[in-house]
Amino acid sequence: xxxxxxxxxxxxxxxxxxxxxxxxxxxxxxxxxxxxxxxxxxxxxxxxxxxxxxxxxxxxxxxxxxxxxxxxxxxxxxxxxxxxxxxxxxxxxxxxxxxxxxxxxxxxxxxxxxxxxxxxxxxxxxxxxxxxxxxxxxxxxxxxxxxxxxxxxxxxxxxxxxxxxxxxxxxxxxxxxxxxxxxxxxxxxxxxxxxxxxxxxxx
Amino acid sequence: xxxxxxxxxxxxxxxxxxxxxxxxxxxxxxxxxxxxxxxxxxxxxxxxxxxxxxxxxxxxxxxxxxxxxxxxxxxxxxxxxxxxxxxxxxxxxxxxxxxxxxxxxxxxxxxxxxxxxxxxxxxxxxxxxxxxxxxxxxxxxxxxxxxxxxxxxxxxxxxxxxxxxxxxxxxxxxxxxxxxxxxxxxxxxxxxxxxxxxxxxxxx
Numbered sequence: 001x002x003x004x005x006x007x008x009x010x011x012x013x014x015x016x017x018x019x020x021x022x023x024x025x026x027x028x029x030x031x032x033x034x035x036x037x038x039x040x041x042x043x044x045x046x047x048x049x050x051x052x053x054x055x056x057x058x059x060x061x062x063x064x065x066x067x068x069x070x071x072x073x074x075x076x077x078x079x080x081x082x083x084x085x086x087x088x089x090x091x092x093x094x095x096x097x098x099x100x101x102x103x104x105x106x107x108x109x110x111x112x113x114x115x116x117x118x119x120x121x122x123x124x125x126x127x128x129x130x131x132x133x134x135x136x137x138x139x140x141x142x143x144x145x146x147x148x149x150x151x152x153x154x155x156x157x158x159x160x161x162x163x164x165x166x167x168x169x170x171x172x173x174x175x176x177x178x179x180x181x182x183x184x185x186x187x188x189x190x191x192x193x194x195x196x197x198x199x200x201x202x203x
Numbered sequence: 204x205x206x207x208x209x210x211x212x213x214x215x216x217x218x219x220x221x222x223x224x225x226x227x228x229x230x231x232x233x234x235x236x237x238x239x240x241x242x243x244x245x246x247x248x249x250x251x252x253x254x255x256x257x258x259x260x261x262x263x264x265x266x267x268x269x270x271x272x273x274x275x276x277x278x279x280x281x282x283x284x285x286x287x288x289x290x291x292x293x294x295x296x297x298x299x300x301x302x303x304x305x306x307x308x309x310x311x312x313x314x315x316x317x318x319x320x321x322x323x324x325x326x327x328x329x330x331x332x333x334x335x336x337x338x339x340x341x342x343x344x345x346x347x348x349x350x351x352x353x354x355x356x357x358x359x360x361x362x363x364x365x366x367x368x369x370x371x372x373x374x375x376x377x378x379x380x381x382x383x384x385x386x387x388x389x390x391x392x393x394x395x396x397x398x399x400x401x402x403x404x405x406x407x
Binding site for chain 2: 005055061
């Protein structure tokens with residue numbers, strides 16, 4: 001119930017030395033939509049992006065805690081956090097609240113220094129899995145699983161990966177009442193990051 | 204939930220409105236209750252929710268923001284005030300004492316030269332929006348705001364007040380709780396200004 005209160009969905013996929021992550025833009029309270037400009041993708045470093053789905057207050061609290069820890073790491077160690085380290089940090093952060101968890105499910109997409117991709121999905125307790133194809137989270141997760149499975153192929157170039165993720169997100173949200181009102185899609189490549197806003201069924 | 208607070212952002216001002224009813228169960232104690240409190244020179248907070256929590260939380264935030272100004276020598280911007288309020292509410296959510304308050308933090312940011320309106324619900328989810336409302340009344344009036352508010356050409360003062368009047372009239376027509384009079388405040392770079400009381404005129 002806590003996961004469905006505000007709505008929201010995330011999908012992340014990996015391609016040929018590029019990763020793509022998308023979220024819907026809806027922020028609501030059960031059946032009432034409050035805002036249609038609430039993307040749930042956040043940039044951590046130039047190479048790491050995190051999408052958070054679930055209860056909006058916990059999305060914001062977890063994001064603030066993550067930003068704090070990443071900033072302190074960068075100040076202490078004088079270097080950027082690696083994706084593997086970031087994934088472990090987020091997992092631990094969530095598990096610290098094992099018996100009173102944050103109702104937020106992260107999806108992490110990242111590019112390692114050597115150009116390989118990292119894709120990771122976690123539940124609200126920090127159980128992380130790094131599949132090589134795609135990760136979906138949020139209220140429209142079930143709807144998006146079918147599409148992501150069908151559209152994904154290994155080593156897709158950036159533009160094709162963008163199409164794949166966009167179609168998965170749009171079709172998934174079309175069929176889910178708690179997600180939608182457009183999508184925000186970000187492709188992360190070695191030398192550039194492109195963010196696009198898509199118009200979907202505006203309901 | 205039966206209280207109503209609303210904020211509408213203009214080009215260089217924010218309009219904050221609230222009903223003036225102080226009621227418990229079926230009795231109305233007062234129809235002149237001010238729910239919009241100044242928390243800085245150019246920031247105000249409209250609060251609705253659990254009786255007692257509203258007053259306590261609002262005072263606590265206002266005094267802490269005043270302390271920040273004393274310590275640092277400058278005001279908190281509306282964004283900072285909203286962030287601070289959200290953090291306080293989020294920390295208290297999973298503690299022994301949680302506050303059941305829905306609020307609007309509205310203000311004029313002198314540094315960026317723009318108005319800001321933050322909608323924070325009782326679970327401490329903060330969203331910056333061009334217009335927003337809390338309470339059952341929001342379900343009736345958000346669609347009016349969607350229809351008449353133009354994001355590319357934000358309303359002038361007169362247009363915003365007319366929009367607010369439309370919302371009040373709609374509440375009088377369709378909402379079963381009687382909210383006859385509303386308090387209106389405008390926050391711009393000149394500070395917080397109180398406007399004349401707005402009466403719902405649906406059956407005038």
